[in-house]
Amino acid sequence: MIRDRHVRYLKAVWIGTIILLLYIPIVSVVLVSLANTRYMRFPHRVWSLDAYREAVDSFTTWSIHLVSLQMALCVVIMAVVLGTLGAMAFARYDWHGRSVFQRLIVLPIFFPQPVLGLALLLSFSALGITPGWKTAVIAHAVWIVPIVTLVISIRLFGYDVAQEEAAFDLGASRWQVAREVTFPALWPGIFSGALFAFLLSWSNLPLSIFTSGADTPLPVWLFSRTATNYSPLVPAVAVIGTVISALLVILLLVLRRLFRRA
Amino acid sequence: MATVTPEGGTAVPALSLQEITRRFGALTAVDAVTLDIAEGEFFTIVGPSGSGKSTLVRLLAGLEVPTAGTLLLRGEDITRQPANQRPTAMVFQSLALFDHRSVGQNIEFAMKMKGVAPPARRERALELLSLLRLPRDYYDRAVTQCSGGERQRVAMARALASDPEILFFDEPLSALDYRLRKTLEVELKELHQRTGKTFIYITHSLEEAMVMSDRIAIMQDGRFVQVGTPQDIYQRPRNRFVAGFMGEVNILEIRGRGESARFAGLDLPAPEVAGAYAVLRPEALQAGDGGSVRFDADIVQRLMLGSRTQYHLRVGDLALIAEIGAGVGNLMEPGQRTRFSFDPDDIAWVAE
Numbered sequence: 139m140i141r142d143r144h145v146r147y148l149k150a151v152w153i154g155t156i157i158l159l160l161y162i163p164i165v166s167v168v169l170v171s172l173a174n175t176r177y178m179r180f181p182h183r184v185w186s187l188d189a190y191r192e193a194v195d196s197f198t199t200w201s202i203h204l205v206s207l208q209m210a211l212c213v214v215i216m217a218v219v220l221g222t223l224g225a226m227a228f229a230r231y232d233w234h235g236r237s238v239f240q241r242l243i244v245l246p247i248f249f250p251q252p253v254l255g256l257a258l259l260l261s262f263s264a265l266g267i268t269p270g271w272k273t274a275v276i277a278h279a280v281w282i283v284p285i286v287t288l289v290i291s292i293r294l295f296g297y298d299v300a301q302e303e304a305a306f307d308l309g310a311s312r313w314q315v316a317r318e319v320t321f322p323a324l325w326p327g328i329f330s331g332a333l334f335a336f337l338l339s340w341s342n343l344p345l346s347i348f349t350s351g352a353d354t355p356l357p358v359w360l361f362s363r364t365a366t367n368y369s370p371l372v373p374a375v376a377v378i379g380t381v382i383s384a385l386l387v388i389l390l391l392v393l394r395r396l397f398r399r400a
Numbered sequence: 401m402a403t404v405t406p407e408g409g410t411a412v413p414a415l416s417l418q419e420i421t422r423r424f425g426a427l428t429a430v431d432a433v434t435l436d437i438a439e440g441e442f443f444t445i446v447g448p449s450g451s452g453k454s455t456l457v458r459l460l461a462g463l464e465v466p467t468a469g470t471l472l473l474r475g476e477d478i479t480r481q482p483a484n485q486r487p488t489a490m491v492f493q494s495l496a497l498f499d500h501r502s503v504g505q506n507i508e509f510a511m512k513m514k515g516v517a518p519p520a521r522r523e524r525a526l527e528l529l530s531l532l533r534l535p536r537d538y539y540d541r542a543v544t545q546c547s548g549g550e551r552q553r554v555a556m557a558r559a560l561a562s563d564p565e566i567l568f569f570d571e572p573l574s575a576l577d578y579r580l581r582k583t584l585e586v587e588l589k590e591l592h593q594r595t596g597k598t599f600i601y602i603t604h605s606l607e608e609a610m611v612m613s614d615r616i617a618i619m620q621d622g623r624f625v626q627v628g629t630p631q632d633i634y635q636r637p638r639n640r641f642v643a644g645f646m647g648e649v650n651i652l653e654i655r656g657r658g659e660s661a662r663f664a665g666l667d668l669p670a671p672e673v674a675g676a677y678a679v680l681r682p683e684a685l686q687a688g689d690g691g692s693v694r695f696d697a698d699i700v701q702r703l704m705l706g707s708r709t710q711y712h713l714r715v716g717d718l719a720l721i722a723e724i725g726a727g728v729g730n731l732m733e734p735g736q737r738t739r740f741s742f743d744p745d746d747i748a749w750v751a752e
Contacts (some may be wrong), residue, residue: 300496303463307483307490308510308562318509322500 164380171373189374198359199375203382205271206356209346210339212275213282217335218328220279221286225327228287229294243284254281255348262349269351277349278339285338286331293327329394333387340383412475414439414566414598415460420469422455429455431622432469437600442592444601444609446645447619453602454493454570456619460600461568462486473565489559490568493575495551497543503529503554504539510562528557531594533587549580556588560595569601573608585611606645610634618642634681639750643679648710650680650720668693668744676749682710684746685722687729691741699734713740 174186193199227233228240246254258277262269305319306312343357350358356379363372413436422430429452437443447453458464460471462483471479478486489510498506507525508516516524526536532553538546543554552572559567569588573581589612592599603609609616610630617627618641626638637643643651668678697713697720704710705723711732713720722740732738 298494298496298499300492300494301498303483304490304492304496304558305498305509305513307461307463307488308558309484309513310509311484314513319498 189370193374202359213339214335217286224287225290229291251344255345259348271353274350277345289331290327416472418470442599444613451619452622488566489564491572495555566598652678679748682721682723691743694741
């Protein structure tokens, strides 16, 4: 009994420590955003929401969020379309060269992102393409599409293809088979793939920093303003960015719940 | 395409296969199969894996297109008609239930595709649930929560819901345990009688085929080796392959073809076919002097099978299997030397 209690106690400490380590960074960002000094110091002498006021009033805050948002949305669309098709080729159909394809597709994931970013920047300039948010979208896609392909493939591996034949046999057209059977079966994979794509793009620094050119997505702005010219505006914008992505995720999950009930 | 019915009338067959062939590259999976299946018949195709039986049923269902040959449904050419336009439905080996849908939605699928209104769909689905002896409240249950036997019944209800002229079954019971399989075999037979539809059933088990079928076709290497009633096939297998398919039988190679054959030093009547094998069913051997061909055998092994007892015998260098009904005579002990006999009429002669 005493040993049991010790074990339970140790378990609680262990879990508590992990949660603390996970959330300290986020909490500390919130804390520093509430200061009015240029130096990250704690405890604050003055608590202030000035940084948030400044952030909301500033055009830059809106523009970096918009850049990141439009990039993330483009990446989501590309990743879902290419990822679904790729997953079909990866897991659904048996074709000549499939095993080579399966290896090639996961390769970019193992590439260090800064190296990938540099390589892509060099390729873009070799092709005479001016870097901007669109090139950054392509850079994100190179890294994110394989991940989403894998996420959707996992759904396909546990999927009985005979379901499609059964639907066809019961009078469904090819289009109805896709709509009534294939898509609903793949939907959970597509949903989590899209969520992954959004969050990975929204928070990506190493690829964006090389390839976004004159456009500044949120993580690049945070990084450069922390390196030079830091003010509490930086953590305030970081908090706003985190809240936005969290709200989007919650909204999507709630929508899915409602969708499922209906 | 008129055939003579047993009653002496003529009828158009439900399904008529004419030289149906399917090749995959160099492999001929189905080799010029010709067959008429009568309206309302329970027809079973039996064969080992790789015999082409699954390809054949997929051709009949419209999931594959034949390389050559013609397929007529009630006299109408449907050779090139895809599965979604054929008035047939299939119960798949994996069942292929839609896992993201409820039992009710699974059953209603074909009606939904036809554009039947939801209330009518629901009513028909509930009817089918009771036809398949599933409780009505299964309508809203997730198929993933159903047991193996229940899933089986849902798959059958789903196929019946499209109101098909012909139902195909591609080894649907093969994944189930022995007892459940036996129960469902009987239920399938009853379902066939109640619906009056034409059933075409695929299995690798001749035993399963015997229980349910009006006629059986034995398939090997893309061809039908023998087509007949269960009794025909049981009593008069055409060759060693068919005989061997029935499970444990005694197949004796008879020396002295054409002349009077000898067995364990005994004279047998002359074989009916050249190069003959004598197929002797285990239950044709009886203990004692009841049959006209008598011999002494050593009992090597005794297996209790419930309704009958199986004895493994040795006569000289010949191994035989005998099965005696439970309650017939006394149990004999291994090691005992015993008189056995059989009737020559019980021999089925087969060539190779």
